[in-house]
Amino acid sequence: MRIVAFVPLALLACSPGGPTARAAFIQEVLVEDNRVWLTRDPDLVARKFNAMADDPYDFMRGTVALHFADLARPRAARTPTRFLGTPSSTSVLLVGDPHPENATLCHPETGQPGAPSLEFVDLDAAGFGPWTVDVRRAALGLRILAGGLPGCDADCQEDGVVAMATAYSRRIMDTEPSSPEAGRIIGDLVERAAERGPENRRLRKLTSEAREGRRRFMHTDDTRLEPLSRQERAVVDEAMHAWRNRGDAPQDMRVLDRARRFGSGISSQPALRFAVAWDRGDPSDEDDRLLQLREVIDPPPPPGRALQQTSLFDDNAQRVEYAATLLWSRADADPRASGLRAGGYDLKTMSWTDWLQPIDHERVLEAWVEGRYTPADIEMLGATLGDVLAGSHGRGETASGRGSRAVIRADLESGGGPAALRGELRTVSRLDTRQLERDHRIFIDLLDSQGPLLGAEHILEGVR
């Protein structure tokens, strides 16, 4: 029986090299990475894959698991790191995916204390791992962003990466915290937050005034908000109850409306997302605010850990909350951030406000094409991101509770110091970028040949 089918199927099975084998590897990793969502809501996964096909930057955002799987593949043709000489250096608290769009300008609301700060706000992939993995991922993100800017050639991209490595090293090695100049790209974010924040533009865009001055979400294609199902309503209500009980929310808060949110983000696009409009009882909309609720699932495990670090948190909600507490420079960078469980889901709460302004690679491209940004701005952005990442790492701790900063500093020194990091990051970011660009092309072909779910329809058809 098998003999009949044996020959053609054996021929179909992938050869060891070439794009077919690579395509199969990409397909395997991405389908497994999205398996939780594939069985629950395949349409949203198809939308995610479609968004990833749009440009290499979005593809990068959706492929942390692929990057990690690639780094971990046991093969000789990899660039060996000069660092990670001690077990502690492989179990540092990581941001997980510190790409430029994750860097968000957190501006205090009018009347609130504190100064604007840049933070990696999305900590869905946070966990313990080798510090170099974060740095490498950040460098890849910067290179992909810069590579999408017309005329930003290899030198322009590399200058950004070198600046990032230099700033990272300086912040880790210096006993005094440094404050590099933020540059125009970050300056524009500050300006945007200061301009849009007080106007509460997002609230007005997404809600309309209904009876008794209470705002309601508008369910349109433009807002990408939809009414909740009964089950979803129960989840949101339980989450709001838990939020209030923990004391994270103002005790006089009142929920005005809630909705399901679609079409946001890349990597976590299929995750459950909810929007909540709330206020503190004032009949005017002065105190009206928006809150996001988002499901958090397991992160892809980072490669290169001397020991498996399991069970260090109760759940994913606690993981992201713990990471925010340590990695952000201000505890109130997002005053509404927390992790909680509701309806069997791990969720995180986030402010949804114009006071928080993420770097947007399309906006950077626009400004670049208009001539407002130059290679010097990319270099400065690299330096800023390197500094912010080092600051985050420095505030964190290792899995065994040691201060990360001292651990990274010792490892950086023993591996050859800042010059070695610059050299290594230059090389690996170039290789990672080439690989990602190749993979992006393969991915687009895969979507064409295998369908919107990369062929995962096989899994959804049921147990055979």
Next chain:
Amino acid sequence: MSTTTCMALVATLVPAEPGREGTGGCIGFGAEVAGRFTQRLPRGGVDRGFTLSRSRFDFGMDRDGAGARLVLAGVRSGGEDSYIGVAGESIVPQIQVAEARYRATGMGLTVSAGLVDDPWVSTSNASWDLRATAPGMGESQAWLERSDLGAAAAWTSPDHWATVAGTFTAGEGPARRERNNGQDTAGLLILRPLANLGGEPGLLELHAYGREGSRGLGLTRDHRAGLRMTHRSPWVAGGAEWLRAWGVGGDARRSPRGLSGWAQVTPKATPTLAWARLDHIDEAPGTSNTRRVRTSVGVGLQLPPDGVTTPPLRLLVGWDRETRDESIASLAGAAATTRTDAIFVQLDLRARESTATSPTPQDI
């Protein structure tokens, strides 16, 4: 049928006792449970703790050669890096084998279908008595899985001098649904050259194995070839095997190979045992500095010490070391990950019981 010949729990690939006709029915129950405390080095984070290193329960029934077998094993839901599991991250039973089968003992033939044993893993477990300390090389390297959905057939010659087995399976193992239209075909040949010289069949066994397979949505190649030699006598058991993989876990470019050798001594005079094992893996044959070596040694006490039959319980103390070249470390060059040691204490039980049965009225 007496309880000593009950085949209810015996794997399909174990010789089908040609010429020994069984009549009537029996049911069997087996347990392999091991709890372990481990201290790992280098230290950092969670480096010591208790684990359930083995929790396997076998159930089987046999009536005139027709029967079924079920193997349940505990697995940590959520896996190593996950918080998403069943009732938290509870240890849950996983069905590892669930097969219907027919054993034509007169002809030495067995056929089975369902979730069937992998022939190489199954025979590895039969020749390595310390499965509860570590799986055989193929399974521990994740080159092979315990079982797969499909069918198996095995034929053993008169006098046991040879067994030929074949499986035809989905290729995705016990934990994944079918991902492609390709099926795996595997064959195993076991020769027992000393069997017809009046010796016990296990004195010398030679195994040759081959698998043509595919895995994942991309129909990635997943081929294997292996050779093994084993010896088993009342107080010494050991063996050596070579295994080669072409494609691992959906990655067609990985073609590792490994050599494993093991020995176990169980002195007659004292209820003790000692073992040693060495696995030598080459992740990229033909390229230098791509080796991974795992060494394991240990001693044990069999309990109860004054038992009449083989004592079911063992208290084991062991040491494992794994070293790997920097170029194939989990992150290339990371010196911190090139050597790990583990010292462990383990209490493990292995026992099987069976009893003769007769058909219940409802069955007639």
